[in-house]
Structure formats: C-alpha cells, structure tokens
Amino acid sequence: MSAGTHSFRTTRMGPAAMSTSDTTPTTPWIAIAEAARHVGAEVELRGWLAHRRSSGKVQFLVVRDGTGLMQCVAGRGDLAPEDWEALEALGQESALIVRGSLRADARAPGGVEMGLRAATVVARAEGFPITPKEHGTEFLMDHRHLWLRSPRQAALLRLRAEVIAAFRDHMNAEGFVLVDAPIFTPNACEGTTTLFEVAYFDERAFLSQSGQLYMEAAAMALGKVYCFGPAFRAEKSKTRRHLIEFWMMEPEWAFATLDDVIALEERLLVATVARVLDRCGEELKRVERDTTRLASVRAPFPRMRYDDAVELLNQQGTPFAWGGDFGAPDETALSERHDRPLFVTHYPVGVKAFYTEPDPEDPRVCLSCDCLAPEGYGEIIGGGQRMASLEALTQRIDEHGLPQQAFEWYKDLRRYGTVPHAGFGIGVERTLSWIAGLDHVRESIPFPRMLYRLRP
Amino acid sequence: MSAGTHSFRTTRMGPAAMSTSDTTPTTPWIAIAEAARHVGAEVELRGWLAHRRSSGKVQFLVVRDGTGLMQCVAGRGDLAPEDWEALEALGQESALIVRGSLRADARAPGGVEMGLRAATVVARAEGFPITPKEHGTEFLMDHRHLWLRSPRQAALLRLRAEVIAAFRDHMNAEGFVLVDAPIFTPNACEGTTTLFEVAYFDERAFLSQSGQLYMEAAAMALGKVYCFGPAFRAEKSKTRRHLIEFWMMEPEWAFATLDDVIALEERLLVATVARVLDRCGEELKRVERDTTRLASVRAPFPRMRYDDAVELLNQQGTPFAWGGDFGAPDETALSERHDRPLFVTHYPVGVKAFYTEPDPEDPRVCLSCDCLAPEGYGEIIGGGQRMASLEALTQRIDEHGLPQQAFEWYKDLRRYGTVPHAGFGIGVERTLSWIAGLDHVRESIPFPRMLYRLRP
Numbered sequence: 001m002s003a004g005t006h007s008f009r010t011t012r013m014g015p016a017a018m019s020t021s022d023t024t025p026t027t028p029w030i031a032i033a034e035a036a037r038h039v040g041a042e043v044e045l046r047g048w049l050a051h052r053r054s055s056g057k058v059q060f061l062v063v064r065d066g067t068g069l070m071q072c073v074a075g076r077g078d079l080a081p082e083d084w085e086a087l088e089a090l091g092q093e094s095a096l097i098v099r100g101s102l103r104a105d106a107r108a109p110g111g112v113e114m115g116l117r118a119a120t121v122v123a124r125a126e127g128f129p130i131t132p133k134e135h136g137t138e139f140l141m142d143h144r145h146l147w148l149r150s151p152r153q154a155a156l157l158r159l160r161a162e163v164i165a166a167f168r169d170h171m172n173a174e175g176f177v178l179v180d181a182p183i184f185t186p187n188a189c190e191g192t193t194t195l196f197e198v199a200y201f202d203e204r205a206f207l208s209q210s211g212q213l214y215m216e217a218a219a220m221a222l223g224k225v226y227c228f229g230p231a232f233r234a235e236k237s238k239t240r241r242h243l244i245e246f247w248m249m250e251p252e253w254a255f256a257t258l259d260d261v262i263a264l265e266e267r268l269l270v271a272t273v274a275r276v277l278d279r280c281g282e283e284l285k286r287v288e289r290d291t292t293r294l295a296s297v298r299a300p301f302p303r304m305r306y307d308d309a310v311e312l313l314n315q316q317g318t319p320f321a322w323g324g325d326f327g328a329p330d331e332t333a334l335s336e337r338h339d340r341p342l343f344v345t346h347y348p349v350g351v352k353a354f355y356t357e358p359d360p361e362d363p364r365v366c367l368s369c370d371c372l373a374p375e376g377y378g379e380i381i382g383g384g385q386r387m388a389s390l391e392a393l394t395q396r397i398d399e400h401g402l403p404q405q406a407f408e409w410y411k412d413l414r415r416y417g418t419v420p421h422a423g424f425g426i427g428v429e430r431t432l433s434w435i436a437g438l439d440h441v442r443e444s445i446p447f448p449r450m451l452y453r454l455r456p
Numbered sequence: 457m458s459a460g461t462h463s464f465r466t467t468r469m470g471p472a473a474m475s476t477s478d479t480t481p482t483t484p485w486i487a488i489a490e491a492a493r494h495v496g497a498e499v500e501l502r503g504w505l506a507h508r509r510s511s512g513k514v515q516f517l518v519v520r521d522g523t524g525l526m527q528c529v530a531g532r533g534d535l536a537p538e539d540w541e542a543l544e545a546l547g548q549e550s551a552l553i554v555r556g557s558l559r560a561d562a563r564a565p566g567g568v569e570m571g572l573r574a575a576t577v578v579a580r581a582e583g584f585p586i587t588p589k590e591h592g593t594e595f596l597m598d599h600r601h602l603w604l605r606s607p608r609q610a611a612l613l614r615l616r617a618e619v620i621a622a623f624r625d626h627m628n629a630e631g632f633v634l635v636d637a638p639i640f641t642p643n644a645c646e647g648t649t650t651l652f653e654v655a656y657f658d659e660r661a662f663l664s665q666s667g668q669l670y671m672e673a674a675a676m677a678l679g680k681v682y683c684f685g686p687a688f689r690a691e692k693s694k695t696r697r698h699l700i701e702f703w704m705m706e707p708e709w710a711f712a713t714l715d716d717v718i719a720l721e722e723r724l725l726v727a728t729v730a731r732v733l734d735r736c737g738e739e740l741k742r743v744e745r746d747t748t749r750l751a752s753v754r755a756p757f758p759r760m761r762y763d764d765a766v767e768l769l770n771q772q773g774t775p776f777a778w779g780g781d782f783g784a785p786d787e788t789a790l791s792e793r794h795d796r797p798l799f800v801t802h803y804p805v806g807v808k809a810f811y812t813e814p815d816p817e818d819p820r821v822c823l824s825c826d827c828l829a830p831e832g833y834g835e836i837i838g839g840g841q842r843m844a845s846l847e848a849l850t851q852r853i854d855e856h857g858l859p860q861q862a863f864e865w866y867k868d869l870r871r872y873g874t875v876p877h878a879g880f881g882i883g884v885e886r887t888l889s890w891i892a893g894l895d896h897v898r899e900s901i902p903f904p905r906m907l908y909r910l911r912p
Contacts, residue, residue: 066676066678093873148678160634180703183686183905196654222613223503232640418579452657454656454659456866
C-alpha cells in the first residue's frame with residue numbers, strides 16, 4: 001500500500017469503516033506487545049495518543065494500545081501539510097489508527113519504533129483530565145475510569161490479573177476444584193455489625209463475608225475445593241488496608257491438618273511470586289517495585305507460635321497482653337524482621353472464629369495460622385483446622401450466643417462422616433499490595449469501594 | 457507394614473492422630489483418581505463409605521474420596537471377627553481410612569480395586585438422609601450441602617469448574633486481561649425493578665447485574681478485558697432458566713466490531729465444548745449426557761438476522777410481531793432446528809440496552825447478537841457493539857428517561873478517545889445447563905439462590 005491511500009483523516013469513523021474484515025489493504029492489526037516479532041514488516045496499530053512531540057521537522061507520537069507503547073516517527077516531508085498540522089494539534093488520548101513499518105531501535109520504548117506511513121484519527125480528544133502532572137488522590141479516584149489508562153494503573157491491573165491466574169492455576173494443578181460459594185447468605189455467622197443486609201423478597205439476606213462454611217460442605221463432597229469471589233465488610237474503617245468490597249480465595253481440604261494447609265499456603269505464595277517475577281518484569285518496573293525483595297520469597301517461611309510472638313513484642317518494647325488479637329502495628333513489628341512471609345500459629349481460642357479446632361495439646365489455643373507478608377504488609381492469609389466434633393461445635397455455637405437452628409445444616413457435616421479438615425482465606429488485594437509494593441490498597445482493585453467511595 | 461499395625465478402630469480419631477506428617481508407616485495417601493498409576497503398590501485412601509455389600513465371606517466396600525470411587529475387598533479370614541463386624545455395621549457416609557494394595561480389575565469401577573489390609577473408622581454415620589432411593593426436589597434442595605456428595609451432583613460441580621476454567625483460559629490465551637467489575641454500583645442502569653438495593657453507609661447502592669459499563673472503561677485502558685463474577689436479578693420468576701444469583705463472564709474489546717465478537721464467541725464455545733469433551737468424559741457419562749450432540753459443536757455456527765427469525769417463526773405458525781423480544785418458546789423454536797449454537801443478530805433498537813450501537817445501514821435495528829444454544833436451551837450469550845458517539849449516547853439516555861448525571865463518567869469514555877468497541881456476556885449456569893444437558897438450572901450452581909430459596 002502507499003501512504004496516499006490512507007492519508008490523515010480527521011473525521012470520526014463510523015463502525016462500518018472500522019470493520020476488521022475490510023480486506024484491502026491487508027496490513028495486519030497487531031498488538032504493540034507483539035511488535036518485536038514483526039520487525040521489518042508493515043503493520044497497523046490501533047490505540048490512543050499517549051504523548052506527542054515535534055522537532056519542527058520530525059514528529060514523534062507515542063501510541064498506547066493497552067498492551068504497550070509504540071513510538072511512531074514521521075518526517076515533515078513524508079506527509080501532506082494539512083495532515084502534518086492535524087497530527088500536531090492532536091490532544092492526549094485522541095484515538096487513532098496508524099500504519100507503518102517496524103524497525104528495531106534501542107532508544108525507543110520496547111526496542112521497536114514505527115516509521116509512520118499512514119494514520120487515521122478515529123476521535124479527537126481535548127483536555128483529558130489526567131495529565132503527566134501531579135493530581136490529588138480524590139481527583140484521581142473520582143476519575144478512576146480514566147485513571148486506569150495511565151501506565152502505572154494499567155500495570156497494576158495486569159499484575160492483579162496475573163496474581164489471580166497464579167492462584168487459580170496453582171489450586172487447579174494441586175487438584176482443588178473450584179466451587180463457587182453463594183453471595184446471598186441467610187446466616188449472620190459472626191455477628192451482624194459488619195454485614196450488609198438485603199431485602200430478599202420476603203426474607204432478609206446478608207452479603208457473604210466468607211464462603212468457608214459452604215466450602216466445608218463441598219470439601220466433604222469433592223475432597224479438595226476452593227471458592228474465589230467477592231466478599232463484603234460493612235466496616236466503618238478508613239485505613240490503608242481496608243476495602244468494603246474485596247476478593248478472596250478460600251481453599252478447603254478434607255482430611256488435612258493445620259500443617260498441611262500451612263505447607264499449601266507456602267507452595268501457593270512461592271509459586272505466585274515466582275510467576276509474577278517471571279512474567280511481569282515490565283509491570284513491576286513500571287510500579288517501581290524493588291524485585292530483590294520478592295526474589296527472597298522462597299521456602300521455608302519462618303513460623304512462630306502466638307505465645308512467642310507475644311513475648312517478642314514485649315521484648316521489643318511493645319506492651320502486649322496474652323489473649324488479644326494483633327493490630328496492624330503489631331503485625332508490622334512481627335513481620336518486618338523477615339524477608340519472606342511469616343506464619344503465626346496457635347492463636348488463643350478467643351480471637352478466632354467459633355469453628356476453629358482447639359489444640360488438643362493446649363486447649364487455651366487453637367489450630368489456627370495467619371500469614372503475615374514481609375515489609376510490614378501484615379496479614380494476607382487467615383486459616384486453620386476446623387472443629388470436627390459435633391458435640392464441641394454445638395457447645396461452641398452456644399458459647400458464642402449463636403442460634404443453633406441456623407447452623408443445623410453446617411452441623412450435618414459433623415453428623416455424617418465428619419473428618420479433620422482445614423483451609424484458609426487469602427485476600428487478593430492485600431497480596432497484590434505486598435507484591436506490587438503499594439502504599440494503599442485502593443490501587444489494587446479496578447474500582448475500589450470504600451467508606452464514602454461508591455463511584456465511579 | 458502389616459495389617460496388624462492398623463487393625464480396625466472404631467473410635468473417632470483426634471486431629472493429632474490424623475497428621476500427614478506421621479512418618480510410620482509411610483504408605484502414601486493417594487487420590488482415587490490417580491489409582492491407576494499405583495497398581496501393584498500399597499496405598500492409603502481417605503474417604504467416605506458410598507456402598508457396602510457382603511457375601512458373608514467377602515465384604516465389598518465402595519469408598520469415595522471426592523475424586524472417584526474405589527471398591528475395597530476383604531475376605532472374612534483376613535480380619536479379626538470384631539473388625540469384620542465393625543465394618544458390617546458401618547452406615548453410608550461413614551468416614552474411613554483404608555490401606556491395601558491396588559490391583560487391576562476390569563469389573564471394578566475405574567478398573568482398579570483394593571485388597572483391604574487395614575482400615576480406620578474416622579467417624580460413624582447413621583441415617584444419611586440421601587439414599588439411593590428417589591427423593592423429592594424440595595427435599596434434595598433443602599439438603600444441598602449433603603446432596604453434593606452424590607455422584608451426579610459431584611460430577612456437575614466438576615463440569616462447572618471445567619467450563620469456568622475453559623472460559624478463563626481461552627480469554628487469557630487471546631490476550632484478554634481479567635478486570636474485576638465492582639458488585640456495589642451507584643447506578644440503576646436499566647430500571648430498579650429487578651435490582652437488589654443495599655444501604656451503603658449514608659447512600660444507597662445496588663448489586664450489579666452486569667459489569668459491562670466498567671469493562672468499557674477498562675477496555676479503553678487495556679484494549680481487551682473481561683470480568684467474571686456473580687450478578688444479581690431480583691426477578692420474581694420461577695422458571696427452569698432463572699437464578700437470582702448467577703455467574704457471568706463479560707469480555708469487552710476496544711476497536712472490535714459486532715463481527716469480531718461473534719467470531720470470538722464462536723471460538724470460545726468451540727474451545728469450551730471440545731475441552732469438556734476431552735477432559736470430562738467420566739462426568740458427562742455420570743450425568744448421562746448424549747455427547748454426540750456436543751461433538752457437532754464446530755465452527756461455523758449458523759447466523760440469522762432478527763428479521764428472518766421473525767419471518768421463520770410466522771412461517772412455522774408461531775405468530776410473532778416484529779419489534780418484540782423473543783420469549784423462551786420462541787428461542788426454543790429457533791434454536792432446535794440446529795445441531796450447534798445459533799447467532800441471531802440485528803435486533804430492533806427497542807429491545808436492546810440503551811448503549812447498543814444502531815446499524816448505520818438500517819437504524820431500525822442495532823448491532824446486537826444473541827447466541828442461542830441448541831436443543832432448546834435458549835439464550836446463553838448476549839452482546840454487540842456499543843454506541844461510540846457522545847451525542848447519540850446522550851440522546852439515548854434522555855430517550856430512556858435515565859439521569860444524565862449518573863452517566864457522566866460513562867460518557868467520559870466517549871469524550872476522550874472514543875472508538876468502536878464491542879463485547880458480550882455469557883452466563884455460566886445456562887452454558888453449563890446446555891453442556892451437561894440439565895432439565896433445570898438449579899443443578900448448575902453449588903448453592904442455588906432462587907425465589908423462596910436462600911438456604912442452605
């Protein structure tokens with residue numbers, strides 16, 4: 001094709017003109033991420049204008065298509081004067097289709113640049129709100145739908161997708177079967193204060209905070225299961241770690257013990273970090289993550305009993321009374337001493353959920369484990385062994401003042417072939433915040449829902 | 457090890473006794489699904505008693521562990537009299553650990569059986585509610601947490617997991633990036649009558665029915681995206697096809713046209729059916745699916761314009777006026793003529809959502825497409841090209857009586873670099889219902905939520 005057949009047009013294209021089944025010319029539409037494989041070829045890119053500069057004689061357009069950035073270069077002599085001017089006036093985030101040949105250039109981002117031969121302006125944009133200058137957080141959050149286009153946010157979205165795929169693939173490879181837990185639940189398991197209530201026809205329902213009880217039922221059917229979905233906490237907390245709506249994976253494993261799930265957590269985290277390091281070098285660089293910190297995430301992870309953690313905190317000058325739950329500063333103090341995640345086990349019975357199995361060797365504590373991420377990121381996993389005995393579970397439900405009737409179905413799991421079993425919940429956003437080195441969890445989810453933040 | 461070291465014990469084991477790190481003896485705990493690889497070896501299985509029969513001289517226990525069934529055989533002479541009796545009295549769904557050597561036997565389920573050498577009863581069960589006899593639907597639904605253990609339901613859970621993995625893997629392989637859409641949304645996009653409302657601190661929020669608007673924003677950031685999560689419809693419908701809570705995948709693709717997404721849908725469905733046929737032969741057999749019907753699901757799928765579909769219905773003697781939406785009987789009439797999914801395109805503007813792009817060649821209709829599964833299963837996918845023009849979208853929002861203010865963020869996508877784009881939503885439960893050949897959608901999800909059904 002000649003440049004003349006596709007000179008610059010500044011009219012918006014209708015859908016018909018955009019058809020990919022358009023057969024003349026047959027320049028292939030490629031993704032920028034695969035440009036290195038097409039060096040020397042004439043290709044088409046479709047995307048948006050990220051930056052533009054001009055020397056007066058040469059124009060440099062940086063086009064982004066969602067998979068990467070491509071510098072496109074045109075000399076003044078290559079273009080008709082009106083086309084040169086049209087490009088010069090093009091604002092950030094204008095949509096365009098460009099064609100040209102790809103050539104290796106070590107100075108260009110990605111090592112490849114395009115010698116521009118033709119371009120079509122699909123839509124002009126003026127005054128895109130998010131410019132390279134600094135913006136306040138509230139402004140960026142209000143424009144989250146546009147902020148996602150910035151290189152850092154786009155890299156975080158890709159990192160999130162990779163972490164989730166790593167979680168799923170690891171569980172599938174270990175023979176765990178995905179079983180989706182319901183979101184609408186009739187039970188208010190652990191009190192109603194942090195639950196969202198919904199009118200469900202003539203009844204009331206609550207939005208799930210955990211699929212665990214359902215996973216216990218599924219584990220008795222399939223042996224090894226996990227759920228992966230959104231969970232909801234109506235907490236009036238406004239911290240760097242809290243989201244109202246977050247995603248969680250919850251494996252449950254029949255005949256497994258506390259030690260079995262701790263080993264599984266370790267394998268999962270090692271595999272996830274290794275995969276992100278392997279596949280997301282570009283994204284980690286974009287978010288300026290110190291990857292040497294991630295490279296040290298290898299088995300075995302350190303383990304510490306709650307008793308010893310309390311003693312350590314007190315030795316370090318952080319007064320902490322046995323029996324309480326750790327707060328964020330305590331978790332930070334415990335975990336920042338290590339270069340990899342830390343398992344804290346055997347918490348007091350009183351700080352863990354009613355269904356946690358007590359330690360037969362020390363009934364003050366239970367067979368529980370939290371995993372604290374290094375670098376002060378705090379808890380990313382909570383789990384443990386579940387109570388197997390019907391009698392003990394019934395008594396515990398009473399002690400917690402919960403209605404027996406609501407748990408009859410759950411107690412059925414102990415009536416019919418109860419077995420030791422264990423599981424855990426791992427939070428996507430907290431894990432990603434650690435892996436990506438984020439200051440605040442709000443950047444770890446595409447459209448964060450927080451206290452006073454329901455939009456866009 | 458000798459059988460004597462693990463003779464039958466009928467006491468419930470405590471968690472400590474169950475530790476897999478118990479090093480003596482070292483008989484490996486394997487999954488029944490991998491038994492064929494261990495023929496000739498001594499192994500341990502952990503599971504539940506599915507059936508038991510005795511000839512008086514020989515006992516046959518069928519053990520299920522969630523991955524398969526194993527017939528375990530013990531002669532009277534092999535066991536102490538009290539142990540023989542303990543096993544004879546063991547009820548369905550009792551939990552047990554068995555050890556013995558595996559041998560090939562063509563008559564056994566799975567082609568392998570175990571010569572029993574030792575067993576431990578972990579928990580006796582009496583009166584398991586779900587027996588091989590017939591039970592009413594309401595009874596089974598009330599016992600869903602136990603019903604999942606039955607072979608048919610367990611097979612459906614596995615089929616569901618495979619369909620979901622096939623969806624995700626296909627989209628990932630095509631370069632689509634998972635972007636989770638929010639569940640809490642401030643907008644009541646298409647009227648509030650079928651929305652669940654939630655008090656969100658000082659505001660009101662609605663539970664998402666679709667992540668599409670958010671995916672359009674994400675597609676402008678990443679090019680190709682999809683979300684995959686639960687969606688909610690407060691519909692007072694009680695049909696074979698309706699769930700209150702269901703799962704949906706929604707891809708969105710920048711610079712793509714209606715034709716592009718139809719081709720993508722075809723690739724996705726062909727790949728999904730092929731994968732299920734390849735990997736889930738056992739499960740399809742268990743649910744008695746006629747797999748010859750699935751084997752014909754190959755490209756190209758037939759396509760039909762709405763206009764022609766209306767004419768066909770009228771020819772077939774089903775009076776249908778142009779401009780209406782198809783009901784379930786109409787979809788059945790259209791799709792049952794084909795052995796593979798049918799694409800119906802170019803619906804009237806009035807029956808599709810406000811954001812659907814009109815056909816520039818015929819503005820009565822829009823660039824929309826529904827995919828109807830064969831064998832009368834009806835719509836499993838809805839999608840199309842989205843309106844790219846700010847002016848047209850603004851007008852359409854007015855025409856639908858929707859508040860402009862609520863859509864300002866969505867309109868920003870047209871203000872800044874608008875491009876043709878298209879996408880679709882595919883329902884997990886309806887797709888699985890078709891692939892598994894289910895009579896009712898309630899068996900396609902682990903814990904169905906329907907009108908008057910919020911438990912267990």
